[in-house]
Every structure is written in structure tokens, then in C-alpha cells.
Amino acid sequence: xxxFKRKIAAVLAPHAGLTEEKLAAAxxxxxxxxxxxxxxxxxxxxxTLRKAPQAIAADLAPHVRGLDFVEEVQVAGAYLNxxxxxxAVASEVLPRIRRDGIxxxxxxxxxxxxxxxxxxxxxxKPFSIGHLRSTMVGHALVEHLKHLxxxxxxxxxxxxxxxxxxxxxxxxxxxxxxxLERVDVRYLLDIYVRFNKEAKxxxxxxxLAREWFRKLEGGDAEARKLWEVFREVSLEEAxxxxxxxxxxxxxxxxxxxxxxxxxxxxxxxxQAGLLVxxxxxxxxxxxxxxxxxxxxxxxxxxxxxxxxxxSAAIYRVETFQPARVLxxxxxPQKLHFQQFFLVLEKLDPAWAGKFVHVDFxxxxxxxxxxxxxxxxxxxxxxxxxxxxxxxxxxxxxxxxGGDLEEGQDAQxxxxxxxxxxxxxxxxxxxxxxxxFDWEKALDFKGDxxxxxxxxxxxxxxxxxxxxxxxPESADWSQLSTPEEKAVMMLLLKFPQTVEAAAAALxxxxxxxxxxDLARAFGRFYxxxxxxxxxxxxxxxxxxxxxxxxxxxxxxxxxxGIPVPERM
RNA sequence: GCGCCCGUAGCUCAAAGGAUAGAGCAUCGGUCUUCGGAACCGAGGAUACGGGUUCGAUUCCUGUCGGGCGCACCA
Numbered sequence: 001x002x003x004f005k006r007k008i009a010a011v012l013a014p015h016a017g018l019t020e021e022k023l024a025a026a027x028x029x030x031x032x033x034x035x036x037x038x039x040x041x042x043x044x045x046x047x048t049l050r051k052a053p054q055a056i057a058a059d060l061a062p063h064v065r066g067l068d069f070v071e072e073v074q075v076a077g078a079y080l081n082x083x084x085x086x087x088a089v090a091s092e093v094l095p096r097i098r099r100d101g102i103x104x105x106x107x108x109x110x111x112x113x114x115x116x117x118x119x120x121x122x123x124x125k126p127f128s129i130g131h132l133r134s135t136m137v138g139h140a141l142v143e144h145l146k147h148l149x150x151x152x153x154x155x156x157x158x159x160x161x162x163x164x165x166x167x168x169x170x171x172x173x174x175x176x177x178x179x180l181e182r183v184d185v186r187y188l189l190d191i192y193v194r195f196n197k198e199a200k201x202x203x204x205x206x207x208l209a210r211e212w213f214r215k216l217e218g219g220d221a222e223a224r225k226l227w228e229v230f231r232e233v234s235l236e237e238a239x240x241x242x243x244x245x246x247x248x249x250x251x252x253x254x255x256x257x258x259x260x261x262x263x264x265x266x267x268x269x270x271q272a273g274l275l276v277x278x279x280x281x282x283x284x285x286x287x288x289x290x291x292x293x294x295x296x297x298x299x300x301x302x303x304x305x306x307x308x309x310x311s312a313a314i315y316r317v318e319t320f321q322p323a324r325v326l327x328x329x330x331x332p333q334k335l336h337f338q339q340f341f342l343v344l345e346k347l348d349p350a351w352a353g354k355f356v357h358v359d360f361x362x363x364x365x366x367x368x369x370x371x372x373x374x375x376x377x378x379x380x381x382x383x384x385x386x387x388x389x390x391x392x393x394x395x396x397x398x399x400x401g402g403d404l405e406e407g408q409d410a411q412x413x414x415x416x417x418x419x420x421x422x423x424x425x426x427x428x429x430x431x432x433x434x435x436f437d438w439e440k441a442l443d444f445k446g447d448x449x450x451x452x453x454x455x456x457x458x459x460x461x462x463x464x465x466x467x468x469x470x471p472e473s474a475d476w477s478q479l480s481t482p483e484e485k486a487v488m489m490l491l492l493k494f495p496q497t498v499e500a501a502a503a504a505l506x507x508x509x510x511x512x513x514x515x516d517l518a519r520a521f522g523r524f525y526x527x528x529x530x531x532x533x534x535x536x537x538x539x540x541x542x543x544x545x546x547x548x549x550x551x552x553x554x555x556x557x558x559x560g561i562p563v564p565e566r567m
Numbered sequence: 568g569c570g571c572c573c574g575u576a577g578c579u580c581a582a583a584g585g586a587u588a589g590a591g592c593a594u595c596g597g598u599c600u601u602c603g604g605a606a607c608c609g610a611g612g613a614u615a616c617g618g619g620u621u622c623g624a625u626u627c628c629u630g631u632c633g634g635g636c637g638c639a640c641c642a
Contacts, residue, residue: 031588043622162642309642444605
């Protein structure tokens, strides 16, 4: 796409009084393919050229008309509409995808590192559907950034410290009826829920929880032992889920990791003259930014969330020397991030803009807020398991023509379930809240992950049945239908889509692109036979199909969704 | 009370300041002796409300209403 835009810009720029870069950037896609493939709106030039925009468009038209890849130029009002020749588009994009393969749309290493902090579940609580967004948005961003030449460091900032551990420890000591070796997360959850319930009427329990947490901080052997076991069994579940989701982290540095750095951080803040005392606590005043103060140290001397986050941020900058640090954390914590980013900036002005909060809307239940405390949660593992079950049902009903080999079913069901769940999560703009709905989360029809996977699997099937590799090249003039053209225009658009997704930190761009491409291909192959066409047409269509298969596979990979060959 | 986010079709969501606001689900009607029907085609149906900026606003600014979230010793 850039190639065509640049060439058009080169001939138009001198006559439009714009730089080539600006002109190329102004080129857009018309709303209807019948109008053309690229459009240049002339409104903005009316002032500088002191001419009616329609007249400008008419004046510019002849310059584009001469280009060899241009099939037709039309002036529609103030728009200059350009139709590219299908042959030119095909010879531009199909060989490139063939050559680049899964690297299509990628960029060379740029020697910049990005730390991505994502997933970060709270330990001692089960992994809920609420953790899916951070996990998959973070993973998708990592994949996008890698594709675009960044080096990424995935960090799982486990919530493995804090008073909630005090609650579980206190609860376990009070009611625990299992040996330590036999506790698992759900058992811990029961304790946690019961503790919260009883603490409502019994204030002494809260004090007990605080006391256990103090013991833990003080290095008490028993508290330490409990903490280690609770942490490990929770992590076990999380790792199981990450394995299913195909998510990996370079570092599992949780909050506890920073415990021995907290005093340094506080000293550093003090040295910078940022700490002031307020109501017995140590805070950084942010009045000048019209924000509430950032609490660093409690009146009893204990540290807080912000202290640990500051320590982690400093550690990351010093250890990884990243260009940016992304925090994929829910929108409710926005204020917290604003505050502690400002503190970082005060500590070192060069850090301004280095830290980014990638916020997202939360999952809610139709019945109300999701909260582990009340036991009002949907477990991630249940969603995955039910997804697999539903995939199996659909697979059994489907008339698939016996294309699946023995023993593949289980794996495919898992892959398709993931496709439904993960794609459903990523295809929506991350800033919006989501009301969790079983039917919607496990939808396999229409605008869904399975639809994209299905289209890709059908392409794989066609290529298998063809019994031949798609040829390296073909007579591109055979790709003459509007459906083929539409598909190719989308293929051309893929690289800029990935860039836009990475720039906006919104994997939903890529997800929606994948749907568009799958739909466009669906139209094409329902209307035009590939294998049954005459050899020249067949070869060209095989190339086109292979290219779509490649791009869909890349898109799915960028989203962290498996790509089944058959389903 | 103050602050942030979100209001688009019956429902769930799209839309790089651009042309006639697109999909899916659901509903109704079609394709089908098929390269695998988790498919394809068609129909109806929408920008919460009022100002402003702009040649042009779903998009930017502002006010109202509605929903969500947050606002000091939790994370």
C-alpha cells in the first residue's frame, strides 16, 4: 500500500503544494470499492490554492492517470478517486507475502526494548475471567511489538504480598482442616471468602490478619512457610492456565521480590526532597497536579502499593534500560498510575513519558460486580473447560466431510475454544467494560475467533486438496473479479494495521482486520472456484488463497490465538 | 461533592476529522447434486440530548442526562 501511496504522492505533491509525506498520509480508502481504491480529498487545499476543491481534484486527475498501476481516475466532488489495476496490486502484494511468509508486515530489529507488565494475578486467589484481559492484551501487545522489531520483556508482577495473605493465614490457622500439603487455590478461596464474611461482624479478625501479615514481614518462620505454600499452589494454577493460553513470561517478579528494595526507594525519595509528612504518613504531594498525594509509607511505618510499584519501576529501568514500560492494568487503577508516574518523573525528569498505563475496562457480571471477596467470580479454568465442551458438541454436529484425522479432536477443541474466548476478549476496544456472558464468551458463529480459524482451515484444506504448492508466481491478470480485488486490497493493508494496533496499543485493530479479511475471502471462495478453475486462473487463485492463509495465521498469532490446520 | 471512562440497530460491537455510519447475533427470506454449512446472499432497523470548533463531527471542545469506575494509610 505504501508503495502505491508513495508513487501517487510523488506525482501529486508538486501540484498540490504539499510534501510527499503529507500527501501520502492524506490518501485514504473510499467507503465503497466501486469508487476506487485510494482517494485524495482536496478540501484542505482550497485555501492555499485559492480554488474550488472540485476544480483542484479535476486539475490533479491527469497527473495520476499516467501511472502504469492506475486503472482509472475519477473526480467525485472534491475527491480524487484512484482505482489501482488488479494486476499491479497482485504483483505487488502476492509475491511479497509468498517471500516473507510469517514475517509479512514485520520490521527489522530497531534496538529498542519494551517492558510489558501484564497478567499479574493476585496470589492466594484463583485465576478468574477478570485476569483474561490483562493477560491476553499484554500478550498480544508483546507479539505485536516483536513483529515490529522491538525487543520485549514480559513481566508478571504477581500480587504475592499484602494484607490479603494475612487474612488467608489467619483463616487457615482458625479453620484449616487440611494438612498444608493438600491445600489448593479453591480451598484458599473458601477460607478467604469465609474470612471476609466473618470479619464483617468481628473486628478482631481484621486485627488478626494484620498481625499475621506483620509476622510475615518480620520474617516469622511459620508465616513464611504458609506464605510459600500458598504462593506456590496459586502459581501452580496460574502456570497451568498460561500453558493453555500459550502465554509465557520472561520474569515472574512479584511484589515480594521488591521487599528488600523498599527502604532504598524511600531513602531515594527522601533524598530528592519529595517526601512530606501528612497525618503521620509519608507522602509525595501532588497538589500542583491537582491530584491527591501519593502515599509512600503508612503512619505505622509499613509500606504500600505505590512504594512497591516505585521500586519495581526503578528496578526495571535500571535492569532492562527500556525505551518504554507498559502496564497492562485495569482502568480502576488509573489514578494510582497517574500518581506514581508523576513521582517517577519528579525523581528523574528524563523518565517522563517512559511509563504507560495500558488501561482496560473490567469484566462485570449481570448480577453486579465481580469480587473474589464475596465469591462472586467466574473461574478462568471453568470458562476454558466449558469452551472445550461446546467446541466438541459443535464439532460432532458439523458435517465436516471426515477431514479430521483420528485423535486430533481434543487438540482442535482446545484450540477452537481458545479462539472463541480470546478473540471475543480482544476484538472489543479494551477501554470498554465487559458484562460477562457465557453464551457470548463461547460463541462460535459470526464475528468470532472460530470464524477466522475456520476460514484459515478451509484455505489449508484447499491447498491440501490441490495437491500442489501454490506456484511462486502466476498470471496476475487472471485475478479480475471484484471479490479478488477486495481481498488483495486488504492484504495490502495488513502491515499498516499492525502498526496502528501497536501505536494505539489496541489489539482490537488486528482482530477486526482479521474478521474483515476472513469475510472478504469467504465472499470470494463461495462465489469463485479455486481448484475447479482453468489452470491459469487456478494458479492465480491458489496464490491468492495461500496469501490469505498466511496473513490470517499471522494475525491470529499476533492475537495469541492458535491456528488449527483442520477443525 | 470532585475526577476519569463509556453512551451508535431489539442485543453485542466496528468506524485513522471525510463521501450513502459498517458487522455479528436475533427475526424474516434465499443459496446448497458444494474446493468442508463453524459458510454465502438478501431484507428491515442506529450516532442519548443541547450548544460550539471545522469546508466536513460518531470522532475534537462544552453543557445536560444515563451507566461504570476512582478519590490516604487495601492492591
